[in-house]
Amino acid sequence: MKNNLSFEKEKRIRELRWVEQVSTLLDSKFKVGGFRFGLDPLLNFFPILGPITTFATSVLLVLVMFRNGVSSKAAVKMLLNTIFDAIIGSIPVLGNIFDFFFKANKRNVKILKEHYHDGKHEGSAKGILTVLFIVLLTLCIFLFYLLWLFGEWIIGIIAH
Secondary structure, eight states, X not given: OHHHHHHHHHHHHXXXXXXXXXXXXXXXXXXXTTEEEOHHHHHTTSTTHHHXXXXXXXXXXXXXXXXXTOXXXXXXXXXXXXXXXXXXXXXXXXXXXXXXHOOHHHHHHHHHHIIIIIOOSOSOSHHHHHHHHHHHHHHHHHHHHHHHHHHHHHHHHHHO
């Protein structure tokens, strides 16, 4: 039993080290002057394929962390970082600039370390998911309202 636990611990350490290495490659591997950047902003210069590749890699990193015992709260925070990075990063020009400064994978490794070393981000993600659901629902209602107003405006133009 002790040998099995030792193997599991070594496996977790290997996988978490791999997560850190890939995060560094994506976010801060290269240095020009005093500025660090990784493959993430460079790959985003290739439309569609670049952002999909970096997003998929970032999600894979979160899944590896989750598989190694990160709480659902920490995993949701990491996924939100990754999704935010992917959405803003997909905006032409602005997204390319954004990707040089917002380092989602490094932020996720920080959450991981805080989870394991400081005991932060423990527990369920229900609170975060509830707030996110309410915000998205409110946004959808607002957008439907704007669409309704736009439709009335178009009908008013056509009717006159």
